[in-house]
Amino acid sequence: MVKSERTAAILVAAGRGLRAGSGGPKQYRVVGGQTVIFRAMQPFCTHPQVSVVQPVLHPEDAAMFNTACAGLRHQPPANGGATRQASVHAGLEALVGEKPDIVLIHDAARPFVSEGLISRAIDAASRTGAAIPTVAVTDTIKLVDADGNVADTPERARLRIAQTPQAFRYDVILEAHRRAARDGRSDFTDDAALAEWTGLTVATFEGDALNMKLTTPEDFVREEARLASLLxxxxxxxxxxxxxxxxxxxxxxxxxxxxxxxxxxxxxxxxxxxxxxxxxxxxxxxxxxxxxxxxxxxxxxxxxxxxxxxxxxxxxxxxxxxxxxxxxxxxxxxxxxxxxxxxxxxxxxxxxxxxxxxxxxxxxxxxxxxxxxxxxxxxxxxxxxxxxxxxxx
Structure with missing residues (x-):
């Protein structure tokens, strides 16, 4: 009988979310009657294939987190770092004792992750070892120079928007983060870029257009309107x-x-x-x-x-x-x-x-x-x- 693989999820929630406007860190703001972080965590906490959920927080946010996520099953929160990369590394180290085979790394600012997307992430990591969800680009993209002039028009068919959860073999991505820390590299904006730097091939799988990141005040207005129309x-x-x-x-x-x-x-x-x-x-x-x-x-x-x-x-x-x-x-x-x-x-x-x-x-x-x-x-x-x-x- 094939042994089932143990999957862990890291919820990165240590950012300050300054671009989202006033009202405190965006992950603790309410959208559609629920806090962003509760919406982001709940699908992982209830997913039948996810054994462990590891939140990573800003040290000052513990009380807000406990209120927002009361009733959800999760590990004791780890303290995040000054960058997203440092926060993910902290979450990975916090999971050492759990010995997961696969880890999913998700941004708490993406509150509309679905059970189906999580399942696809687990399957992709099992097959490839490193994979990220992507959605196709529908607009024409322009590269501009320092003066704001168009320098190039990339081929749209090859462009993708990267999302989370990004999925990896746990031991591989942990070692990649440890290597980056040893080498003083702290400038990676997502875990796929860090994995690419170490020489890993990162596969892609079908993302979800609704799984968008909340970044600006306009994002909150848009999603409130969308949820209201559904209800x-x-x-x-x-x-x-x-x-x-x-x-x-x-x-x-x-x-x-x-x-x-x-x-x-x-x-x-x-x-x-x-x-x-x-x-x-x-x-x-x-x-x-x-x-x-x-x-x-x-x-x-x-x-x-x-x-x-x-x-x-x-x-x-x-x-x-x-x-x-x-x-x-x-x-x-x-x-x-x-x-x-x-x-x-x-x-x-x-x-x-x-x-x-x-x-x-x-x-x-x-x-x-x-x-x-x-x-x-x-x-x-x-x-x-x-x-x-x-x-x-």
């Missing part, structure tokens, strides 16, 4: 929940523990705000209701914290390739008073859902002493969710 199926769902008061000294509302003279009578923690939001999201997905996914008859949900229900609903949207545009909940009660806790609740919903707090609204009203809420027998909540999904045929 043109806009849906709205509503939810409603109510729980009666019983014995207790607090109630859970929108993920926040609120001191109160009574508690909720409920199978779970009785969080009417989160329950209504879950139903709103599931309604927008046309995906049943909270009771069909978390039936009260199931003992494992007894006393359960409702934040896991909301996380589940949010993940259902992500699984469909969508994103949540807005969440809104209205709480109907005489007491406890919601106003002083409104922003705390918004922040907690933002934390659970992974949304920016600007996309979350919490409102409160009374029923003017009418009905069960007016008699302070319980609390009701209504909610709405607006989501965007890809168009389906």
């Amino acid at each position: 043109g199926d806009i849906r709205t769902g509503t939810g409603y929940d109510v729980h009666a008061f019983g014995e207790g000294d607090h109630v859970m509302i929108c993920g926040v523990r609120v001191p109160h003279a009574k508690g909720f009578l409920a199978h779970s923690d009785g969080d009417v705000g989160l329950h209504a939001l879950v139903d709103a999201i599931l309604g927008a997905l046309a995906d049943g209701d909270i009771g069909s996914h978390f039936p009260p008859s199931d003992a494992k949900w007894k006393g359960a914290s409702s934040d896991q229900f909301l996380k589940y609903a949010v993940e259902r949207v992500a699984t469909r390739g969508g994103r949540i545009a807005n969440l809104e909940v209205t709480l109907i009660c005489e007491r406890p008073k919601i106003g002083p806790l409104r922003d705390t609740m918004r922040a907690r919903i933002a934390e659970i859902s992974g949304l920016d707090i600007s996309r979350i609204a919490v409102k409160a009203t009374t029923s003017e002493r009418l009905g069960f809420t007016g008699r302070e027998e319980g609390i009701a909540a209504t909610a709405s969710a607006t989501i965007r999904l890809p168009w389906s045929v």
Whole structure:
């Protein structure tokens, strides 16, 4: 039986991205509702043929990275160097103990790498030992002299745009980087150029036109527009929940523990705000209701914290390739008073859902002493969710 080869991936994310404009390093900026670095790393972290993912960061970016990439499997980040070449070398050295056969080297500023492209990279490295993805040049290219005059027109048919992930036998590219470091060479702009310098033949394989590098502010604007056009199926769902008061000294509302003279009578923690939001999201997905996914008859949900229900609903949207545009909940009660806790609740919903707090609204009203809420027998909540999904045929 042929032994399967072990593949590692290096995500180079130590750059400052100054050409991308203000807003911090571009790899931590948001495009299409997700950080660039999360989008770039996730396909490697979930690819069935990639065993190890090694991020390489600027030493000052650890906190941003941990927030942006929470939940992704990866090695402890390595510290990058002053150049891309130095950062790749650091990532390669960090993988020595993992003993990979193949390594894929990818720029974190390319957030739209696909599973298919990763698979092609692994296959190409297995066959050739050194290979890079390329796309054909469609425009005529001109070489100009120092005065800006056209000096030559290269044959377009032979020109290609190089992309990442660039794929190599691990031991070969590690030795190439070590040799360059020994010789004081630090001017290679990609790993293929370094490999060529050592005498390696670098093959090419089919790249992906969508796998473009984000470099300028205009790149971010373009990709935001492209992603928005893909998520043109806009849906709205509503939810409603109510729980009666019983014995207790607090109630859970929108993920926040609120001191109160009574508690909720409920199978779970009785969080009417989160329950209504879950139903709103599931309604927008046309995906049943909270009771069909978390039936009260199931003992494992007894006393359960409702934040896991909301996380589940949010993940259902992500699984469909969508994103949540807005969440809104209205709480109907005489007491406890919601106003002083409104922003705390918004922040907690933002934390659970992974949304920016600007996309979350919490409102409160009374029923003017009418009905069960007016008699302070319980609390009701209504909610709405607006989501965007890809168009389906």
